[in-house]
Amino acid sequence: MKALLINRKLTSRDNNINAYIFLAPYLILFIIFILIPIVIAIILSLTNFNTLQFPNFIGFMNCVNLITQDEIFMQYVLPNTITYALIVGPGGYILSFIIAWALAQLPKAPRTILALIFYSPSITSGVAMNVLWRILFSGDQTGYINSWLIRLGIITEPIQWLTGSNYLLPIMIIVALWSSMGVGFLAILAGILNQDETLYEAAAIDGVKNRFQEVIYITIPTMKPQMLFAAVMAIVNAFQNGMIGVQLSGSNPTPGYAGQLIVNHIEDYGFIRYEMGYASAVSVVLLIFVYVFSRVSKGLFAEKDY
Amino acid sequence: MGRYRKGYINPKRFEIGQIKIILMILPLALFMLLPIVFIFSHAFKPMDELFAFPPRFFVIRPTLDNFYKLFKATTTSAIPMGRYIFNTLLVTLAVVIGSVFISTLAAFALSKLKFKGKYTLMEINNAALMFVPVAVMIPRYLIINALGLIDTYWALILPLVAMPVCLFLIKQFTDQVPDSLIEAAYIEGASDFMVYRKIVLPLIKPAVATGAILSFQQVWGDIASSSYYISNETLRTLPFYMNTLTSANNTIAGQGMAAAAGLIMFVPNLLLFIILQSNVMNTMAHSGLK
Numbered sequence: 237m238k239a240l241l242i243n244r245k246l247t248s249r250d251n252n253i254n255a256y257i258f259l260a261p262y263l264i265l266f267i268i269f270i271l272i273p274i275v276i277a278i279i280l281s282l283t284n285f286n287t288l289q290f291p292n293f294i295g296f297m298n299c300v301n302l303i304t305q306d307e308i309f310m311q312y313v314l315p316n317t318i319t320y321a322l323i324v325g326p327g328g329y330i331l332s333f334i335i336a337w338a339l340a341q342l343p344k345a346p347r348t349i350l351a352l353i354f355y356s357p358s359i360t361s362g363v364a365m366n367v368l369w370r371i372l373f374s375g376d377q378t379g380y381i382n383s384w385l386i387r388l389g390i391i392t393e394p395i396q397w398l399t400g401s402n403y404l405l406p407i408m409i410i411v412a413l414w415s416s417m418g419v420g421f422l423a424i425l426a427g428i429l430n431q432d433e434t435l436y437e438a439a440a441i442d443g444v445k446n447r448f449q450e451v452i453y454i455t456i457p458t459m460k461p462q463m464l465f466a467a468v469m470a471i472v473n474a475f476q477n478g479m480i481g482v483q484l485s486g487s488n489p490t491p492g493y494a495g496q497l498i499v500n501h502i503e504d505y506g507f508i509r510y511e512m513g514y515a516s517a518v519s520v521v522l523l524i525f526v527y528v529f530s531r532v533s534k535g536l537f538a539e540k541d542y
Numbered sequence: 543m544g545r546y547r548k549g550y551i552n553p554k555r556f557e558i559g560q561i562k563i564i565l566m567i568l569p570l571a572l573f574m575l576l577p578i579v580f581i582f583s584h585a586f587k588p589m590d591e592l593f594a595f596p597p598r599f600f601v602i603r604p605t606l607d608n609f610y611k612l613f614k615a616t617t618t619s620a621i622p623m624g625r626y627i628f629n630t631l632l633v634t635l636a637v638v639i640g641s642v643f644i645s646t647l648a649a650f651a652l653s654k655l656k657f658k659g660k661y662t663l664m665e666i667n668n669a670a671l672m673f674v675p676v677a678v679m680i681p682r683y684l685i686i687n688a689l690g691l692i693d694t695y696w697a698l699i700l701p702l703v704a705m706p707v708c709l710f711l712i713k714q715f716t717d718q719v720p721d722s723l724i725e726a727a728y729i730e731g732a733s734d735f736m737v738y739r740k741i742v743l744p745l746i747k748p749a750v751a752t753g754a755i756l757s758f759q760q761v762w763g764d765i766a767s768s769s770y771y772i773s774n775e776t777l778r779t780l781p782f783y784m785n786t787l788t789s790a791n792n793t794i795a796g797q798g799m800a801a802a803a804g805l806i807m808f809v810p811n812l813l814l815f816i817i818l819q820s821n822v823m824n825t826m827a828h829s830g831l832k
Contacts, residue, residue, distance in 0.1 A: 251656065251657050251658050252655045252656055252657050252734070253657070254651075254655065254734045254735075255651040255655040255656070255657035255660070255734075256651075256657065258647045258648060258650055258651035258655065258734070258738070259647070259648045259651045259652070259663070261643075261644040261647060261648075262644040262645060262647065262648035262704055262709060263648070263663075265644065265700060265703050265704035266667075266670070266704040266706075268685060268689075268700075269682060269685070269700065269701045269703075269704060270670060270673055270678075270704060270706070272681070272685060273678035273681035273682050273685060274673075274678060274681075276678075276681035276684065276685070277677065277678050277680065277681050280680070280681065335567065335570065338563050338566060338567050339567070340551050340552060341550065341551060341553065341560060341563050342553070342560055342563060342564070343553050343554065343555055343556055343560075344552075346556075346564070348819065350567065350571055351819075352815070352816065352819065353571050353574050353575045353578075354570075354571065354574050355815065356574075356578055356812055356815070357574055357577065357578065359759055359808070359811040359812065359815065360577075360578075360581070360808055360811075364581055364804040364805075364807055364808045367581065367584065367800045367801050367803070367804035368577050368580060368581055368584075368804065369577075371584065371797070371801075372577070372580070377595075378593065378595050378596075378597055379597070380597050380599065383595075383596045383597050387596065414573070414574065414577065417574075419707070419756065419826075422822060422823065422826045423826045423829040425823070425826070426823050426824075426826035426827040426829065427826075427827070427829075427830070428551060429551065429552050429823075429827070430827045431551060433550075433551065436550065436551075459830070460830075461829075461830025461831050461832050462826075462829055462830050462831075464830075464831045464832075465671075465829045465830060465831035468671050468672050468831065469671075469707075471672065472671070472672055472673070472674055475674045475676075475677075476674050476675065476676060478676060479676070499676050499677075502676070502677070502679065502680070503679070506679065506680045507679075507680075507770070512680050512684075515680055516680055516681070519677045519678060519679075519680065519681075522674065522676075522677045523674070523677050526672050526674050526677070527672065530672045538832070539832050
């Protein structure tokens, strides 16, 4: 009798109803705060919605306006975002890989300390960011960077780093790169550390000559899944940090729209002008951006053998 | 044998060959480290050093003045500092515990239970890894408004609890728990929940720690929730308050307080990672995305 019961229990586990109970809390919150918002963003992007009246359907007018009428978007936001994302995304990613690869060749103690140094900038929150970079790049001659450059004789007049439009985007990129060694970096490091040593031995016999070849033919191919995870994290991070232009300059819109990224454009239209339909259209563009970038990295790193 | 030497990756001890690696990495490490040092150094500067000309990077006569002023500033405002601290601790704890709890439950189901739609759900969650919360700040606002959560703690907590990265990492780690162990428990007559509680949970502690760190990082410095969903000042969190202090109050007294505030926000994050870093590295070893 008992054996029969166990047997029944084992077969009923082919479609275990309990699994849905385990999943329910996560799924409910996932649906309410991730899935439905994406759907609403897509629907709202097709409407004119000012938060007071019921949204009315206008089809692709928002998209058309975004491309044809919105000079700020086409002239500043889009080029800024592409420049920023292309440098911070792939750039931060490649940097993460090189550093992780170098660190993997050190013994545990120095490796742990150095990994902590590289990782810690990624956990500086908005407040620390504010304090740190706005003071270092302060525009008058008492600003740290200005003062150093003047003393070194490189410049004679203090530069308006953050409140002018010339240097804001490059500074944003530097700051973003500085804080880009996050979870993805740790994943790559762990991936390299867990590689099978015998592979390298075999490769040496097969004629792999130098470290560079080792990286290209063994290190990267054997840890593609980690590389893909890190790539997705790098992309998400780059877009998620889109607020730094506003944090650094202290104003939205940023001076001369120099640091205006797509995220700021959403906030500008959504929460400052309350044109939620239009802002949603911009959000959808952002989601498409992230998706395209992720597809590209999938193409590069997905396991193709199954 | 070509150039291959044993112990090239993860060497056990120091060798001469590693010096060139260190030389290569050191300038970069300094570039990464200096701003962090500055956060510490700046927070302890007395007033005259904060505004010294020419400015000095390192503090000479460290003082706790800035921290003292920061706490004093809040006694003159309507809401005491303690309230912001309480709000932040409450929200942080709720989000961290909540997200770890629901992620481990879901990860157990996705990894060890058989049911219909399992692979579809996993695929959806993998796709959600590329989800960028800022892209849906408007719909989220509308949903929170429709649910009547504006100006409640729930608005600060609920949107942050379901984290695809958290679930993904914990699920990957749970895959390592041997099935034989779980089968044995079922034969002994354990229920699904017992297996989760007594067998899986103790074995996936490193992943739990990692999930906790990631959700902590997300909620601890979160300014957006407080500014979009909360208009009642008594419900707002510490980072929001510090942010208003640092951005609005850019006066002479403000800068020292801002520096102290920045350090206060940064240190818990750093400490938590230092304490749990071996767990994190252990989890990351299973982070592959296929």
